[in-house]
Amino acid sequence: MPATNSIEPRFDWTHAEITELFNLPFMDLMFRAQTVHRQNFAPNEVQVSMLLSIKTGACPEDCKYCPQSGHYNTELEKEKLMEVQKVLEEAQLAKEKGASRFCMGAAWKHPSEKDFPYVLEMIKGVKALGLESCVTLGTLNDEQAQRLSDVGLDYYNHNLDTSAEFYDSIITTRTYQDRLDTLSRVRDSGIKLCCGGIMGMGEEQKDRVGLIRQLSQMMPHPESVPINMLVKVEGTPMANVDDLDEFEFIRTIAVARIVMPMSHVRLSAGRQGMSEQTQALCFMAGANSIFYGEKLLTTANPEADKDMNLFNKLGITPEKREEHSDQAVMEAIADQVVKQEESKLFYDANA
Numbered sequence: 001m002p003a004t005n006s007i008e009p010r011f012d013w014t015h016a017e018i019t020e021l022f023n024l025p026f027m028d029l030m031f032r033a034q035t036v037h038r039q040n041f042a043p044n045e046v047q048v049s050m051l052l053s054i055k056t057g058a059c060p061e062d063c064k065y066c067p068q069s070g071h072y073n074t075e076l077e078k079e080k081l082m083e084v085q086k087v088l089e090e091a092q093l094a095k096e097k098g099a100s101r102f103c104m105g106a107a108w109k110h111p112s113e114k115d116f117p118y119v120l121e122m123i124k125g126v127k128a129l130g131l132e133s134c135v136t137l138g139t140l141n142d143e144q145a146q147r148l149s150d151v152g153l154d155y156y157n158h159n160l161d162t163s164a165e166f167y168d169s170i171i172t173t174r175t176y177q178d179r180l181d182t183l184s185r186v187r188d189s190g191i192k193l194c195c196g197g198i199m200g201m202g203e204e205q206k207d208r209v210g211l212i213r214q215l216s217q218m219m220p221h222p223e224s225v226p227i228n229m230l231v232k233v234e235g236t237p238m239a240n241v242d243d244l245d246e247f248e249f250i251r252t253i254a255v256a257r258i259v260m261p262m263s264h265v266r267l268s269a270g271r272q273g274m275s276e277q278t279q280a281l282c283f284m285a286g287a288n289s290i291f292y293g294e295k296l297l298t299t300a301n302p303e304a305d306k307d308m309n310l311f312n313k314l315g316i317t318p319e320k321r322e323e324h325s326d327q328a329v330m331e332a333i334a335d336q337v338v339k340q341e342e343s344k345l346f347y348d349a350n351a
């Protein structure tokens with residue numbers, strides 16, 4: 001059922017107002033979040049994205065939570081940039097599994113001139129399949145943001161991670177302002193924003209409030225707001241931080257939903273470690289976007305099937321986006337394959 005009576009978003013939330021939301025009795029908070037959700041979205045639809053790491057590990061940044069950082073020894077297998085065709089095969093599988101958006105992540109400080117053209121080809125190919133495209137490539141300059149916009153990139157993911165005050169305890173190689181600058185370049189180039197943070201890194205509630213307030217001051221709000229639960233990885237400095245109470249995590253989703261009523265709030269990393277009941281409460285609180293697994297290497301993806309089972313139990317359906325006819329999709333794929341072969345833009349991993 002389409003949403004009606006949507007509430008106009010506000011950009012002037014105060015720290016005190018957001019704190020007050022966090023501290024509402026749980027049931028009152030959930031009721032309020034669910035009410036806002038129903039005013040703006042179909043209540044039983046969840047948008048499904050697929051995330052693929054197109055370049056893994058050896059990142060020069062020192063984000064303390066991240067197994068891809070070259071600063072920590074996490075025994076992660078490092079990989080160079082994937083071939084364009086391989087990425088598009090994964091995108092096709094994601095589409096067949098019901099994903100409407102394909103997100104490609106590269107562990108870079110910023111994209112290099114050498115790699116950038118391949119990423120542009122990936123975006124074009126993903127769009128030709130009828131999927132929305134999203135990339136996360138690190139810091140961007142004006143020209144790079146514009147080139148991504150020119151090939152029709154739908155979303156750029158660049159998280160703020162936490163509050164400005166807590167940020168320096170998490171990352172020292174890139175400033176909060178660097179992140180805000182990249183976000184405003186992306187916004188200025190006409191690409192939609194995917195921007196959120198990570199909960200459970202040892203931050204206090206005031207930092208969760210600070211993050212949501214920072215996001216709420218962006219005009220417009222980020223179209224997509226990932227709320228992640230820290231996944232503790234052995235070898236990173238955050239391997240042993242205390243767990244965040246799951247109710248506090250659910251509260252964070254509910255507050256994000258109320259403060260940014262038109263944004264898709266994504267239940268993101270950390271979901272696989274949650275019970276079905278916790279995930280259901282996150283959907284109740286207004287989360288309406290998820291990632292399917294990290295990778296779809298074969299058509300049988302147990303994680304994706306598990307997600308579909310949960311959707312069935314809850315009566316949730318994947319949010320649809322405008323579909324091309326099968327014929328149009330097949331033609332687009334064929335066209336892309338021919339173009340790639342001709343353009344010799346296959347990435348040579350040995351180069």
Ligand code: SF4
Pocket residue numbers: 059060061062063066067068069070106107108109138
């Ligand atoms: S920039 Fe991204 S890939 Fe690199 S260490 Fe930070 S979170 Fe990990």
